[in-house]
Amino acid sequence: MAYPFAHPREVRIVSKHFGDAGARPVDGWVERGGYRAARKALPEMTRDQVIATVEASGLRGRGGAGFPTGLKWKFMPKDDGKPHYLVVNADESEPGTFKDREILRWTPHQLLEGAIIGAYAIRAEHIYIYIRGEFVDVIPVLRRAVVEAYERGFLGEDVLGTGLRIECTIHVGAGAYIAGEETGMLSSLEGRRAEPRMKPPFPAQAGLFGMPTTVNNVESLAAVPHILVNGADWYRQWGTEQSPGTKLFSCCGHLRRPGNYEVAMDFNLKDLVFDLCGGPRPGRRLRAVIPGGSSVPVLTADEIDCPVSYEGLVQAGSMVGSGGLIAMDDSACLVRAVRRMVEFYAHESCGQCTQCREGTAWAARILRRIEEGEGRDSDIPLLLDISENMAGKTICVLSDSAAAPIVSSIQKFEDEYWAHIRRRSCTAVS
Numbered sequence: 001m002a003y004p005f006a007h008p009r010e011v012r013i014v015s016k017h018f019g020d021a022g023a024r025p026v027d028g029w030v031e032r033g034g035y036r037a038a039r040k041a042l043p044e045m046t047r048d049q050v051i052a053t054v055e056a057s058g059l060r061g062r063g064g065a066g067f068p069t070g071l072k073w074k075f076m077p078k079d080d081g082k083p084h085y086l087v088v089n090a091d092e093s094e095p096g097t098f099k100d101r102e103i104l105r106w107t108p109h110q111l112l113e114g115a116i117i118g119a120y121a122i123r124a125e126h127i128y129i130y131i132r133g134e135f136v137d138v139i140p141v142l143r144r145a146v147v148e149a150y151e152r153g154f155l156g157e158d159v160l161g162t163g164l165r166i167e168c169t170i171h172v173g174a175g176a177y178i179a180g181e182e183t184g185m186l187s188s189l190e191g192r193r194a195e196p197r198m199k200p201p202f203p204a205q206a207g208l209f210g211m212p213t214t215v216n217n218v219e220s221l222a223a224v225p226h227i228l229v230n231g232a233d234w235y236r237q238w239g240t241e242q243s244p245g246t247k248l249f250s251c252c253g254h255l256r257r258p259g260n261y262e263v264a265m266d267f268n269l270k271d272l273v274f275d276l277c278g279g280p281r282p283g284r285r286l287r288a289v290i291p292g293g294s295s296v297p298v299l300t301a302d303e304i305d306c307p308v309s310y311e312g313l314v315q316a317g318s319m320v321g322s323g324g325l326i327a328m329d330d331s332a333c334l335v336r337a338v339r340r341m342v343e344f345y346a347h348e349s350c351g352q353c354t355q356c357r358e359g360t361a362w363a364a365r366i367l368r369r370i371e372e373g374e375g376r377d378s379d380i381p382l383l384l385d386i387s388e389n390m391a392g393k394t395i396c397v398l399s400d401s402a403a404a405p406i407v408s409s410i411q412k413f414e415d416e417y418w419a420h421i422r423r424r425s426c427t428a429v430s
């Protein structure tokens with residue numbers, strides 16, 4: 001059954017069964033080839049072989065940072081005698097991003113299978129799935145899938161008859177964006193405030209409860225079974241040398257066909273916006289695109305003729321981030337859009353770092369006065385100065401994330417700021 005927004009130019013691997021309710025229960029998943037990878041990995045492959053295959057595939061973390069998944073698994077210690085943990089990051093709170101929710105909604109066993117393989121690879125006896133609390137309709141789906149996986153012996157004391165023990169606990173978040181940051185997530189799982197921690201030590205050295213831990217995003221883990229069944233070269237047939245495979249982009253904003261689209265990682269961003277998503281609404285002109293969630297720099301409509309690969313988007317001046325594509329047409333006020341984003345970051349800052357706590361709050365205040373026609377000539381340099389002090393100086397990158405839309409929007413849409421400050425007007429077309 002086709003997902004409402006399926007497009008022939010997509011390469012549907014992780015999203016192949018979106019819209020197919022039959023893939024949700026364990027029987028349906030097994031009928032569709034599910035758990036073949038787990039059966040192959042656990043009895044047939046050593047842990048090192050699993051890691052080597054994932055490393056050879058070039059899969060990079062889909063949660064935002066793009067760190068190679070196989071390498072991350074390799075960092076986990078061997079024979080240290082300590083409990084190891086795999087933490088699945090299903091917090092998905094980045095504005096503009098809604099792909100992990102759909103993976104969990106349609107194919108919860110796809111995630112569980114990837115997590116079981118990941119847990120095996122890193123010697124973890126316990127998987128924690130930290131799921132966003134607002135996913136009220138998806139949480140029961142995931143709970144049901146975990147019960148089924150226990151019943152079928154994919155989880156529990158004797159996984160697939162191998163004598164290995166892998167337990168799984170679902171932890172429901174309480175609404176803080178910062179709990180999505182991996183060390184904030186570990187703090188939250190330990191029952192404390194979701195405050196990020198200084199690194200080093202990295203989670204692989206001292207993570208959950210002080211033990212070696214790997215944190216992986218839902219989409220990253222969902223890709224793993226396909227790589228194990230089909231091989232690293234198969235995965236590398238898509239994308240580029242540095243960005244192999246496919247990526248889900250959650251496309252929203254001023255688009256005719258918003259939705260999740262899975263494309264090869266060398267797919268053209270302009271084609272994604274205009275061909276797959278149908279471009280802006282009739283009579284409207286595209287103004288700006290944020291390709292990777294609100295934490296990455298904004299691109300102008302003229303800058304989107306580039307591949308969606310990690311290196312392609314960096315070259316264009318932005319980042320893949322979480323793949324939350326936000327399109328804005330000529331009715332959008334960039335000052336207003338950035339003010340709303342920065343207010344979000346100000347609200348979500350955990351407050352540990354002065355640059356972030358004060359910077360986000362002051363930047364939001366200044367942006368609001370500019371938007372309301374009360375801006376001063378000194379506000380643009382002031383915003384840039386605050387942003388510079390917010391980037392690269394804090395415990396986690398939430399602060400950098402707040403600075404990115406401020407700086408990029410001033411660089412690219414400065415006329416909009418001056419229209420608000422000098423003429424008390426806006427360049428957006430109503």
Ligand SMILES: Cc1cc2nc3c(=O)[nH]c(=O)nc-3n(C[C@H](O)[C@H](O)[C@H](O)COP(=O)(O)O)c2cc1C
Nearest residue numbers: 061062063089091092093180181182216217220398
């Ligand atoms: C403020 C902040 C919020 C984040 N939110 C998420 C999130 O909701 N989901 C996610 O997978 N990663 C999120 N991340 C990235 C995680 O810290 C981490 O890099 C990721 O879960 C690692 O998984 P991956 O290697 O599979 O991408 C966030 C990072 C920051 C700084």
Ligand code: SF4
Nearest residue numbers: 350352353356394396
């Ligand atoms: S940068 Fe912001 S959110 Fe991150 S630890 Fe510091 S205060 Fe908290």
